[in-house]
Amino acid sequence: GAVVSQHPSRVICKSGTSVKIECRSLDFQATTMFWYRQFPKKSLMLMATSNEGSKATYEQGVEKDKFLINHASLTLSTLTVTSAHPEDSSFYICSAPLGQGNYGYTFGSGTRLTVV
Amino acid sequence: GQQVMQIPQYQHVQEGEDFTTYCNSSTTLSNIQWYKQRPGGHPVFLIQLVKSGEVKKQKRLTFQFGEAKKNSSLHITATQTTDVGTYFCAPPGNQGAQKLVFGQGTRLTINP
Numbered sequence: 001g002a003v004v005s006q007h008p009s010r011v012i013c014k015s016g017t018s019v020k021i022e023c024r025s026l027d028f029q030a031t032t033m034f035w036y037r038q039f040p041k042k043s044l045m046l047m048a049t050s051n052e053g054s055k056a057t058y059e060q061g062v063e064k065d066k067f068l069i070n071h072a073s074l075t076l077s078t079l080t081v082t083s084a085h086p087e088d089s090s091f092y093i094c095s096a097p098l099g100q101g102n103y104g105y106t107f108g109s110g111t112r113l114t115v116v
Numbered sequence: 117g118q119q120v121m122q123i124p125q126y127q128h129v130q131e132g133e134d135f136t137t138y139c140n141s142s143t144t145l146s147n148i149q150w151y152k153q154r155p156g157g158h159p160v161f162l163i164q165l166v167k168s169g170e171v172k173k174q175k176r177l178t179f180q181f182g183e184a185k186k187n188s189s190l191h192i193t194a195t196q197t198t199d200v201g202t203y204f205c206a207p208p209g210n211q212g213a214q215k216l217v218f219g220q221g222t223r224l225t226i227n228p
Contacts, residue, residue, distance in 0.1 A: 034215055043204065044159065044218045093158055095216070104149065104161040105216055 002028045002098050006108025013084055013115055021079045021111045023094035030096035033077035034105070035069060038091040050077045084115040120148075120207055122219035130227045135192040137222035139205035146208060148188045149216065150179060154201040159218075162190075197226050 003026040013019050023033055031052045036044040048058040048069050056069035066088075068080040081088050093110040120141045129135055139148065147166045151159040163172055165181035165188060172179045176199075178191040192199055205219040 036218075041223065043221045046215060046217060049215055095159075098161070104164060105159075106161070107158040110158050 002026075002096070002106045004030070004033075004094060004096055004106050004108040006094055006111060008111055009109060010112045011114070013113070015085055015115055016083055018080055018082045019084055019113060021081070021092055021094075021113075023077050023079075023096075023108045025075045025096055028096075029074035030077070031074060032097060033071060034095045035067075035077075035079050036093045036095065038093060038110075040091075044093065047079075052077075081113065084113070086115045089113055089115045119217070120145075120205055120219045122205055122222055124222055125220060126223050126225075128225045128227065129195055131197060132194050135195050135199070135224055137190050137203050137205075137224075139188045139190075139219050141186045141207060144185045145188075146185075148181060149206045150188075150190055151204045151206060151218075152201050153204065153221075157201075159204060192224075195224070195226050197228050200224060200226050 005024045005026050007022050011019055033050045035047045037047050038044045046059050047062045048056045050056045050069045050071035052071045052074050058064045066082055068082060071077040091110050091112050094108040095105045098104040098106055120139050122139045127135055147164055149164045150162040152162055153159045163179050165179055168185050169183045170181040176193045180189045188205055190203055202221040202223045204221045206216045
């Protein structure tokens with residue numbers, strides 16, 4: 001089945017540094033990738049939608065300069081958390097549609113970011 | 117996006133008991149999807165419901181979509197410890213947008 005590979009799975013970084021998270025679609029082309037953030041024991045909050053070859057669409061309240069999204073190819077989307085702060089610590093996860101329309105989405109395994 | 121209310125937020129059952137989670141929307145939904153997220157894991161697609169009044173079964177799991185397409189439910193019969201996790205309903209985004217917006221989720225824990 002369609003698999004999205006997400007790396008790294010865990011990262012610890014110092015305040016003020018930037019962290020890049022990658023999501024690759026392994027056996028299919030993902031023209032669209034969705035990025036979510038999840039706090040402990042909470043639901044997934046959609047941050048932005050990345051589209052191959054065009055600018056990402058951010059949800060209300062999400063700082064585009066803080067969370068840089070790039071979708072340079074049909075198989076790779078990246079999320080860069082810039083100038084990270086402890087409040088950015090969270091579980092970040094990407095997702096791509098499985099096929100035509102909204103018939104199921106496949107998720108990456110997630111990245112647990114801890115900013116110290 | 118289309119907002120849904122999912123209840124209960126938490127549910128603890130004895131192994132072998134049944135479990136149901138409900139998803140309610142104030143607006144008509146074109147479809148709804150259900151996902152399961154194991155502790156420490158990522159969401160896994162379970163099913164999509166599209167038709168009014170639709171009922172689908174996957175072994176011990178029964179999914180329903182209301183006649184008015186404003187609510188949905190997931191029922192698990194005779195829970196097993198492998199059913200532990202958080203179950204999310206997810207309607208599509210506004211105006212057929214491809215994005216998926218998740219309900220609050222119901223966290224199921226099971227006493228063996």
